[in-house]
Amino acid sequence: MPEGHSVHRIARQFSLHFLDKPLALSSPQGRFAEGAARLDGHRMTEARAVGKQMFLAFDNGLWLRVHLGLYGAWDFAGDITADATVSSAGGRMGQTNQRGTILDQDAAEDSNASIGAPRRTRLRMSEQETLRQDQGPQANEFPPPPIGAVRVRLLADDAVADLRGPTACEVLTPEQVEVALGKLGPDPLVDDPKIAEERFVSVVRKKPTPIALLLMDQSVVSGIGNVYRAELLFRARLEPHTPGKLVPEETVRALWRDWTHLLTLGVETGQMLTMDDLDPESYRKALAHRDDRHWVYHREGLPCRICGTNIAMEELGGRKLYWCPRDQA
Known part of the structure; x- marks a missing residue:
């Protein structure tokens, strides 16, 4: 199960690439169609991680709560960075240079390869993060087609996030968010x-x-x-x-x-x-x-x-x- 550091890193991906943008929400597998419809077309105003849970706020006053649990994972694609850890001052806190995580395994930690990723790149964020460069005729296709049982897709003009296998994925009111946070x-x-x-x-x-x-x-x-x-x-x-x-x-x-x-x-x-x-x-x-x-x-x-x-x-x-x-x- 992803521990706290993973969820904070995921929230920072959302803050960097999805905040203040109108988002198209859908449920390719159909299990979250009603919830996605309540958030579709709205702008994300906040991405907050608390422990193992993440709360995404939208400009209509509703929130998306996600708990990845044992099997959940987010896949990011588009104009994304390999590492979205950003300090409160706006600078980079750190970068990962591990095998399977950056585009160029031999690159230095401050290289362009470890800082950013081209549109053809996909980043999976769960307990283990992996970054790959897609190949083939659909390598530059955006948005990429959903792969597998995607519970919810958040699509911006230049980035997409697909959620699979979460323990919890639900739309909450501000009052319900406060109740959830009060239990943590x-x-x-x-x-x-x-x-x-x-x-x-x-x-x-x-x-x-x-x-x-x-x-x-x-x-x-x-x-x-x-x-x-x-x-x-x-x-x-x-x-x-x-x-x-x-x-x-x-x-x-x-x-x-x-x-x-x-x-x-x-x-x-x-x-x-x-x-x-x-x-x-x-x-x-x-x-x-x-x-x-x-x-x-x-x-x-x-x-x-x-x-x-x-x-x-x-x-x-x-x-x-x-x-x-x-x-x-």
Whole structure:
């Protein structure tokens, strides 16, 4: 399931390429025809990511809420950029130079190939982003024909976004959006930093629930999924089964600040990069391969990178939990 950094990157694609443009909305598969008709022809006024959910506002006062879930993905095509991460000051926050993500795999991170993409390019954004250059007689066709079961298509004059397989795709009123947002925990990239930290600390310190479950609870904190959960707990050297109320306050605060750091880094790079202080060669490998970018996630049975103890894996809350029995004792 896409974690918070992916959804923020998707929202920034919409902000860069679809905002303030009249959009044609349709449902090629037919399952969202009524909802698409309510938004068709209107301008997008805001693209907001909160945790794993995205909210797109339109000038008729309605919103499109999308939760990708396990199988959802957005495909972008047209005059789009390979990386739409833009800072609040209007500059580029970072670019991804990993295999399969930029047009020219050998290009430097500040090259034209990694910054932009020609019309024939398609970008898929889900948990793993891929960018390809279409070939064949229809390579320059715009808009490209829908491929597969497209729930909703948003079409501008120079860009198109196709949504497939989401857990949720619905039109909401402003009041319904507020209800939906009220159910979500704080997001470091959305909420006031101090207020958000205090809210997170207060909730965690009251709960008898294991901290490994609390970090996955979207009403406690937005955006953390299975990868970030395992990595945050290891980086804090925290035993995953510790009840939230027994985790020292300074550790809870450190967890929040580390989540802020990792989420920001994920938005910048497009990867859940959770290992720090890497040399240039290790950093390159980490961006290119998942196996080289995490401390414990997906490493069950392999030696811990710090102490050599075999990484453990267990089912907790219906998800796989990875941790080091020694460093997180």
